[in-house]
Amino acid sequence: MADLELTGAEIVVRCLQAEGVKHLFGYPGGAVLNIYDEIYKQNGFEHILVRHEQAAVHAADAYARSTGQVGVALVTSGPGATNAVTGIATAYMDSIPMVVITGQVPTPAIGMDAFQEVDTIGITRPCVKHNFLVKDVRELADTMKKAFYIAATGRPGPVVVDIPKDVTQHKCLFHYPDSIAMRSYNPTSKGHGGQIKRAVQMLLEAKRPVIYIGGGVILGNAAQQITAFARLLGYPVTSTLMGLGGYPSPDPLFLGMLGMHGTIEANMAMQHSDVLLAVGARFDDRVIGNPKHFSSEARKIIHIDVDPSSISKRVRVDVPIVGDVAKVLEEFSRLIQASPERPEQQAIKAWWAQIELWRSQDCLKYDRSSPVIKPQYVVEKLYEVTGGEAFVTSDVGQHQMWAAQYYKFDKPRRWINSGGLGTMGFGLPAAMGVQLAHPGADVACITGEGSIQMNIQELATCKQSKLPIKIILLNNGYLGMVRQWQEFFYEERYAESYMSSLPDFVKLAESYGHVGMRIEKPGDVEGALREAFAMKERLVFLDFLTDPRENVYPMIPAGKGLSEMILI
Amino acid sequence: MRHILSLLMENEAGALSRVAGLFSARGYNIESLTVAPTEDATLSRMTIVTRGSDEVVEQITKQLNKLVDIVKVQDLTDGSHIERELMLVKVRASGEYREEMKRLADIFRGRIIDVTDKTYTIELTGAGSKLDAFLEAVDVSAILETVRTGASGIGRGERIMKI
Ligand SMILES: Cc1ncc(C[n+]2csc(CCOP(=O)(O)OP(=O)(O)O)c2C)c(N)n1
Numbered sequence: 001m002a003d004l005e006l007t008g009a010e011i012v013v014r015c016l017q018a019e020g021v022k023h024l025f026g027y028p029g030g031a032v033l034n035i036y037d038e039i040y041k042q043n044g045f046e047h048i049l050v051r052h053e054q055a056a057v058h059a060a061d062a063y064a065r066s067t068g069q070v071g072v073a074l075v076t077s078g079p080g081a082t083n084a085v086t087g088i089a090t091a092y093m094d095s096i097p098m099v100v101i102t103g104q105v106p107t108p109a110i111g112m113d114a115f116q117e118v119d120t121i122g123i124t125r126p127c128v129k130h131n132f133l134v135k136d137v138r139e140l141a142d143t144m145k146k147a148f149y150i151a152a153t154g155r156p157g158p159v160v161v162d163i164p165k166d167v168t169q170h171k172c173l174f175h176y177p178d179s180i181a182m183r184s185y186n187p188t189s190k191g192h193g194g195q196i197k198r199a200v201q202m203l204l205e206a207k208r209p210v211i212y213i214g215g216g217v218i219l220g221n222a223a224q225q226i227t228a229f230a231r232l233l234g235y236p237v238t239s240t241l242m243g244l245g246g247y248p249s250p251d252p253l254f255l256g257m258l259g260m261h262g263t264i265e266a267n268m269a270m271q272h273s274d275v276l277l278a279v280g281a282r283f284d285d286r287v288i289g290n291p292k293h294f295s296s297e298a299r300k301i302i303h304i305d306v307d308p309s310s311i312s313k314r315v316r317v318d319v320p321i322v323g324d325v326a327k328v329l330e331e332f333s334r335l336i337q338a339s340p341e342r343p344e345q346q347a348i349k350a351w352w353a354q355i356e357l358w359r360s361q362d363c364l365k366y367d368r369s370s371p372v373i374k375p376q377y378v379v380e381k382l383y384e385v386t387g388g389e390a391f392v393t394s395d396v397g398q399h400q401m402w403a404a405q406y407y408k409f410d411k412p413r414r415w416i417n418s419g420g421l422g423t424m425g426f427g428l429p430a431a432m433g434v435q436l437a438h439p440g441a442d443v444a445c446i447t448g449e450g451s452i453q454m455n456i457q458e459l460a461t462c463k464q465s466k467l468p469i470k471i472i473l474l475n476n477g478y479l480g481m482v483r484q485w486q487e488f489f490y491e492e493r494y495a496e497s498y499m500s501s502l503p504d505f506v507k508l509a510e511s512y513g514h515v516g517m518r519i520e521k522p523g524d525v526e527g528a529l530r531e532a533f534a535m536k537e538r539l540v541f542l543d544f545l546t547d548p549r550e551n552v553y554p555m556i557p558a559g560k561g562l563s564e565m566i567l568i
Numbered sequence: 569m570r571h572i573l574s575l576l577m578e579n580e581a582g583a584l585s586r587v588a589g590l591f592s593a594r595g596y597n598i599e600s601l602t603v604a605p606t607e608d609a610t611l612s613r614m615t616i617v618t619r620g621s622d623e624v625v626e627q628i629t630k631q632l633n634k635l636v637d638i639v640k641v642q643d644l645t646d647g648s649h650i651e652r653e654l655m656l657v658k659v660r661a662s663g664e665y666r667e668e669m670k671r672l673a674d675i676f677r678g679r680i681i682d683v684t685d686k687t688y689t690i691e692l693t694g695a696g697s698k699l700d701a702f703l704e705a706v707d708v709s710a711i712l713e714t715v716r717t718g719a720s721g722i723g724r725g726e727r728i729m730k731i
Contacts, residue, residue: 121582126593130636133582150636183731184578184639309630312623 003175008137008168009034012101015144017044018176021072023063023436024048025056029076030116031103034168048436048465051457053080055429057087058455061096061158062430065416066391067437068221070097070151077103078116081162082123086423088158089127093420094242095219097156099147106166107135120162129157137170145180154187155307156219191304191323191331199277199302199319200335206275207347208354209235212258214287215242215419216280216305216325223247223412225329226279232336233343235277236355238266240287242419243280245409250388255355256364259287260556261401264565265358267554270294271562272354278303280325283315284420285558291315293561304328363554363567364405373522375399375474375546378529379406382444382472385529390442391416391434395427395451398480401552403446425454431469432461442533446472449502450479459512462539470532471541473505476548484551488566509541518543570599571625572651572721574729575614575632576640579605583637587614590635596620596628600653600696600718611639611731615720617696639731648724654691655699656681657706658713661688665710676702687712695719 006014012035016024025048028036039047050056053075060071071091075084081102091098105114121133130150132143140163147159203209211230217223217239223246230237230253237247238258247254256263258270270276270288276299281287288294291314302319303311311320321328366376379402382390392407393416394400400417409415416434418426431445452473462469482497506516515538519528525544532540554565577583584603591598599617606613618628625643632641644651657678659669662685673680673690676698682689692702696719703711723729 122585125582125586125589182636185636307634309627309634313627316623 003173005171006174007034007038007171008140008163009038011137011140011174012144012163012168013038013042013044014174015141015176016072017042019070019144019148021045024072024074025050025059025063025433026074027053027056027076027080029080029103031077031080031105031165032074032101032168034165035074035101035103035163048432048461050429050461052455053083054087054425055432055455055458055461057084057098057100058090058423058426058429059433059436060098060100061087061091062393062416062433063437064091064096064098065430066413066434068413070099070148071433072099072101074101075103076116077105077120078118081118081120085123085127086425088124088160090418090421090423090426091158092127092129094215094418095156096158097151098158099151100158100160102160102162104133104162104164107164108166110164120160124160127158128160131160131162133162134167135164137167138172140167141174141176142180145177146182149180150185155310187306188308188322189306189324189327191321191328195319195321196328196331197335199321200332200339202275202300202302202319203233203277203332204336204339204341204343206235206343208272208274208351209233209277209343209348210269210273210275211235211237211277211279212239212270212281213237213243213246213279214240214281217243217246218412220280220306220325221412222280222326222329225326225333229329229333232333234348236269236352238262238270240281240419241404241417244404244415245412248410249408250410255359257404258562260289260558261405261552261554263359264361264363264554264567265355267556267562267565268358269355273299275299276301279329280305282310282313288315289556289561289564290559293564365568370522370547372547373519373525373544375402375476375544375550376406377522378472378474378525378544378546379403379446381526381529382446383407385526385533386442386444390414390444391438393417393427393430393434393443393445395445395447395454396422396424396481397448397451398476398484398550398552399446399448399451399474402474424451427451428455428458428469428471431471432458432465432467435467435469436465442470444470444472446474448480449473449475449477449505450499456508459509459514459539463513466537467539468535468537469539471539473541473543474546475502475505475543476546476550477502478548481552487551488555489557505541505543509539514539514541516541516543518545520545569622569625570617570619570645572644572649572719573616573618573629573632574642574644574721575616575638576606576729576731577612577614578637578639579610579612580637583612586635586637587616587632590631591618594627594631596624600716602718602720615718617719640729642723642729644721644723647727649721649727650724651695651719651721652693653696653699653719654693654717655702656689656691656715657703657711658687658689659706660686660710660712662686669706669710672702672705676705678702
């Protein structure tokens with residue numbers, strides 16, 4: 001391409017096109033008007049006008065989660081940027097590749113407390129993988145290239161590009177580099193051969209092995225590799241909230257989710273394992289509780305992660321392997337296939353017998369004869385009605401845990417939730433991003449009446465952009481997860497966890513031009529879901545009135561060990 | 569344990585605040601931090617003195633390496649190294665103090681770089697412990713002002729940090 005003299009605003013648009021961006025989520029304002037003017041003139045990508053900047057960022061984030069491509073959002077300076085911060089932090093905690101372009105006041109006005117000026121670089125620094133302030137239009141194209149490169153490689157993460165308004169007006173010759181090399185940024189991808197051999201040997205000698213997968217398996221596109229590897233050895237697999245779908249949930253080797261609301265079999269197997277293979281997971285507090293309890297049992301730990309700082313952070317590891325998880329797992333499988341050794345069948349059989357004993361406690365059972373709708377039942381029916389094929393986004397609270405426990409994800413990138421930051425308000429905008437990326441697919445947003453109200457305004461975006469999302473509201477009248485903690489740990493003092501005066505969600509949905517349904521009886525759940533999913537072109541808001549006193553079980557209280565579960 | 573970390577980083581606006589922000593956000597401690605450009609103007613060299621268990625310092629090193637602006641991190645305390653700090657001390661230099669301060673400065677190989685009839689300003693370099701020892705040797709009430717640069721460190725002999 002011959003170099004052309006272009007304005008900064010034109011350059012931004014050209015860069016996005018060159019990166020193959022198809023959807024840009026944003027909200028206009030003074031500092032980005034030049035960029036918007038160029039967006040108006042082009043048709044290389046579609047701009048989705050949200051109703052709040054937080055939603056633009058969540059939508060871009062979920063777009064990335066469901067496709068593996070970098071999500072892109074555009075917001076104005078000042079309040080536009082600050083509104084985006086929750087979304088950026090959400091993506092950062094879950095390592096989601098994203099580029100957020102923020103407008104900034106003109107360079108001469110920076111530091112003058114100008115109208116709509118905030119120090120976006122300073123505010124976002126702790127919650128981005130990297131950020132850039134572009135002070136000269138001649139640096140713009142290279143910076144955009146770097147932003148996409150950094151966001152997508154290594155351990156992915158959000159990158160902010162802050163562009164002052166005058167830079168979008170200034171002109172320079174445009175040249176978009178094909179590739180970029182940075183001496184200060186060279187993510188490792190190939191695991192250490194010696195360590196891989198040690199790990200494989202350790203795994204072959206294991207008597208009580210467990211494979212523990214996390215979000216890194218999804219982000220690293222390693223679902224196939226981990227599935228092949230686990231089946232090769234016949235070892236049990238458990239997953240964090242973020243890893244769900246990385247290994248097919250209906251498979252007999254799968255023990256379910258582990259952690260605070262994990263299954264008995266998963267948590268007990270973790271606790272009693274003698275060799276633990278952690279893949280793209282980070283031993284966080286919601287997963288292993290207090291690390292003191294965890295390391296008290298003797299076990300060898302192998303940890304594969306693309307980010308060295310995730311290794312030996314909370315739990316000391318015996319065999320660290322830094323590298324691309326998919327490549328390392330391929331090497332694992334290759335070595336095992338080439339080796340004459342096999343695990344000691346007797347021991348592995350005994351281990352499985354023990355696991356089946358734990359599993360037989362059926363810790364996810366619930367009262368199926370209840371006259372009020374049980375939230376678990378709604379999720380189970382959703383799984384049936386969608387044939388397990390839906391993309392499911394969620395908000396944060398009890399409904400999120402029920403979604404994770406009862407929707408048996410068997411493909412990666414189908415389960416979209418805010419695991420690290422736990423951001424209420426994520427679900428609906430996330431569903432928008434997913435639906436745009438997968439126009440024909442069933443997209444369900446499982447939410448609570450607290451969470452949905454944190455970004456309810458996006459119903460308008462869904463109308464404008466014709467997004468036929470199905471909102472599955474598990475309406476228990478409470479900030480349910482808060483209520484549960486108050487019941488268990490605060491002697492039932494329900495401080496500010498009850499919301500009276502909820503809106504009529506059916507009318508609310510209708511007033512935005514959507515379909516609303518209220519479901520009050522268990523017998524109507526399946527029919528309503530079928531009816532809703534048959535409406536391919538419409539957003540349907542299903543308000544399920546569920547048991548207000550239902551709790552999420554099992555539960556490990558914060559700070560306790562993995563074997564200290566509260567059961568139903 | 570006290571560790572001295574040497575960093576090579578891109579000489580860019582904001583790089584320093586990324587390092588400082590990392591330490592405060594993760595609750596790591598900074599005893600001192602110095603930074604200046606190197607002979608290659610695109611690179612800065614930083615020396616950070618920190619304290620922490622081996623696990624904590626390992627995490628600090630990994631987290632620093634993760635920062636996009638950081639080119640190289642080395643824990644100088646892993647091998648033999650030299651550490652130097654510069655201190656300027658303004659002391660009382662009237663009456664009985666005048667002779668004593670001169671003598672003390674000589675003992676510590678300091679140089680008097682500014683003189684008035686009431687004060688001396690003494691320049692001292694050395695390891696941090698030597699500067700501490702000087703301050704302890706001087707009568708507290710005679711010390712008017714001190715300013716220290718924090719430690720700079722470099723590996724001994726063939727131990728070279730370059731890109
Ligand atoms: C933005 C934000 N504020 C507060 C919280 C704390 N919090 C976690 S779960 C929860 C209750 C969620 O209630 P609801 O959305 O109704 O879901 P439920 O637990 O009832 O299923 C709250 C307040 C949070 N996670 N995010």
